[in-house]
Amino acid sequence: DADVTQTPRNRITKTGKRIMLECSQTKGHDRMYWYRQDPGLGLRLIYYSFDVKDINKGEISDGYSVSRQAQAKFSLSLESAIPNQTALYFCATSDPGTSRTGELFFGEGSRLTVL
Amino acid sequence: GQQLNQSPQSMFIQEGEDVSMNCTSSSIFNTWLWYKQDPGEGPVLLIALYKAGELTSNGRLTAQFGITRKDSFLNISASIPSDVGIYFCAGRQTGANNLFFGTGTRLTVIP
Numbered sequence: 001d002a003d004v005t006q007t008p009r010n011r012i013t014k015t016g017k018r019i020m021l022e023c024s025q026t027k028g029h030d031r032m033y034w035y036r037q038d039p040g041l042g043l044r045l046i047y048y049s050f051d052v053k054d055i056n057k058g059e060i061s062d063g064y065s066v067s068r069q070a071q072a073k074f075s076l077s078l079e080s081a082i083p084n085q086t087a088l089y090f091c092a093t094s095d096p097g098t099s100r101t102g103e104l105f106f107g108e109g110s111r112l113t114v115l
Numbered sequence: 116g117q118q119l120n121q122s123p124q125s126m127f128i129q130e131g132e133d134v135s136m137n138c139t140s141s142s143i144f145n146t147w148l149w150y151k152q153d154p155g156e157g158p159v160l161l162i163a164l165y166k167a168g169e170l171t172s173n174g175r176l177t178a179q180f181g182i183t184r185k186d187s188f189l190n191i192s193a194s195i196p197s198d199v200g201i202y203f204c205a206g207r208q209t210g211a212n213n214l215f216f217g218t219g220t221r222l223t224v225i226p
Contacts, residue, residue, distance in 0.1 A: 004157070035216075040124065042203060043158070043216035050212070058213070090157050102146070102207065104214060106157025 003027045004107035006091050012113045019078040021110045023091030030095065032074040033104065034058075034066060037088040046089075049074055081114040088112075119204055119217035127223045134191040136220045138204030146207040147180050147187040148214065153200045161202075162189070194224050 004025045013019055023032065034046040045058030047066040055066060063085060065077045078085055088111050092104040119140045128134060138147070146165055150158035162173050164180035164187060171178055179188045187204055204217040 040218055042119070042218040045213055048213065102214070103160045106159070108155070108157050
């Protein structure tokens with residue numbers, strides 16, 4: 001089983017709908033992140049959280065919100081989806097206390113299409 | 116946010132050939148990382164670099180931390196079909212909590 005699990009893996013929705021992408025991890029890491037991947041733009045940080053009571057905006061947080069329900073769970077919401085939010089979304093975790101690199105461990109991605 | 120530009124954007128090479136790609140930034144970074152994303156998967160760390168001029172190898176992969184601290188390079192020797200994927204550089208600045216990722220280089224290896 002994957003250490004970082006994202007659901008759903010694929011979702012097609014319509015403009016204006018509310019969408020939630022969920023992420024759960026079994027790595028025991030405190031830090032969790034949501035990234036968005038677009039062709040030619042790489043990975044851009046949406047939100048990150050360093051513990052259950054900590055939420056921080058990333059580079060492109062507009063139009064998104066997050067909830068850190070527990071150490072192991074971090075969900076991303078699109079309150080009213082629009083077509084330019086069509087992208088591949090990744091959840092990631094890290095534990096700088098045990099990794100000199102601050103290495104990120106990624107889930108398998110959630111592909112969202114907004115029509 | 117920080118802009119990390121990777122080149123080339125895509126590459127088509129014959130199996131057995133060597134590959135070179137680079138990542139440049141207008142800002143200084145104190146850590147450079149290289150990730151690979153296999154088709155349908157999330158990125159996975161390949162190599163980490165911690166100081167200017169550092170050269171680090173991981174099997175057929177070699178990466179260098181540029182002496183200006185604004186760039187990094189990745190070489191793959193004797194490419195094989197499983198090298199196919201998207202390669203991302205990522206940088207971290209002193210005191211920063213987050214990684215900034217590059218735009219990616221998509222590698223296709225023709226058997």
